[in-house]
Amino acid sequence: MIRTARPDDAPAAVALRALVYPYLVRGVPSTWRMIAEPPPDEHWTAYVAEVDGRVVGWVSAYRNAQTSEPDVGEVSLLHVHPDHRQHGLGGSLLARALNHLGTLGVRRIRTWAQPDSLPFARHNGFTPSRELRYSTLDLRSAPPAPTSPPGISLHPLAGLDPRRVHRLEADAATDEPGDVPFDLVTYDRWLWDVWNNPGLDREASTAVEVDGQLVSFSLVIRDGDRMWSDYTGTLPRHRGRGFALLAKRAALHRAAARGVRVAYTSNDEANAPMLAVNARLGYRPVASQWSCLRELP
Numbered sequence: 001m002i003r004t005a006r007p008d009d010a011p012a013a014v015a016l017r018a019l020v021y022p023y024l025v026r027g028v029p030s031t032w033r034m035i036a037e038p039p040p041d042e043h044w045t046a047y048v049a050e051v052d053g054r055v056v057g058w059v060s061a062y063r064n065a066q067t068s069e070p071d072v073g074e075v076s077l078l079h080v081h082p083d084h085r086q087h088g089l090g091g092s093l094l095a096r097a098l099n100h101l102g103t104l105g106v107r108r109i110r111t112w113a114q115p116d117s118l119p120f121a122r123h124n125g126f127t128p129s130r131e132l133r134y135s136t137l138d139l140r141s142a143p144p145a146p147t148s149p150p151g152i153s154l155h156p157l158a159g160l161d162p163r164r165v166h167r168l169e170a171d172a173a174t175d176e177p178g179d180v181p182f183d184l185v186t187y188d189r190w191l192w193d194v195w196n197n198p199g200l201d202r203e204a205s206t207a208v209e210v211d212g213q214l215v216s217f218s219l220v221i222r223d224g225d226r227m228w229s230d231y232t233g234t235l236p237r238h239r240g241r242g243f244a245l246l247a248k249r250a251a252l253h254r255a256a257a258r259g260v261r262v263a264y265t266s267n268d269e270a271n272a273p274m275l276a277v278n279a280r281l282g283y284r285p286v287a288s289q290w291s292c293l294r295e296l297p
């Protein structure tokens with residue numbers, strides 16, 4: 001049975017996601033909120049496949065409200081439990097997601113597929129576009145705390161005005177590589193997505209300040225002893241000075257001190273600077289996915 005997701009599906013959805021995507025980190029509170037109180041202006045909805053009372057499949061669909069490109073829809077995290085594949089559940093979940101997007105009038109749809117799911121994506125009219133690389137870092141041996149050069153300060157986000165952090169992310173993300181521009185980060189949407197995210201660890205998340213200006217930062221999303229580097233960015237005019245490495249090293253050190261044991265992150269294949277930062281920090285490749293696009297008439 002395919003049905004609309006309910007908030008009480010959150011624990012089962014998180015367990016299923018951990019099985020299929022062990023490198024993704026979103027806990028039960030964050031998933032519950034996503035279902036019960038979805039982000040504004042996106043018409044977000046999710047569907048589950050249920051067999052004998054158990055959630056064995058998931059997909060979400062929404063209009064992308066954070067891009068200036070018109071009429072872009074997203075099909076996110078389509079997955080089915082390995083024991084229940086090859087029975088049409090994936091196709092049924094995708095059909096429900098596409099039908100929802102059709103009611104919103106979108107004309108371009110993006111989804112993500114693991115390499116072994118690319119034939120399914122192509123069969124359903126999607127064309128692979130860009131590779132997203134996932135990496136992991138064992139934090140049981142905590143990275144050393146970085147030493148700030150003179151005139152440079154490191155701050156946990158907990159002590160900062162969220163408006164300053166929002167301005168930093170909005171300016172740093174304007175040239176983030178991808179096949180859909182990420183250029184409409186309104187403050188209210190950012191508050192919902194980042195600052196008020198139940199998983200955000202504001203004590204571990206770290207910003208770099210130079211001459212009174214925030215120039216770089218690294219966000220930590222946490223679920224128990226696992227964390228996700230949600231975003232690490234630097235203002236364009238301050239790049240090439242090691243600030244992203246400094247912010248991320250400090251965030252990882254603080255997260256480890258607060259009980260995190262394993263860290264995950266992802267980067268577009270074209271984002272050579274951040275791939276180099278992660279390599280210096282000791283991250284190792286763990287998986288990849290491909291963004292896939294489908295144009296509608």
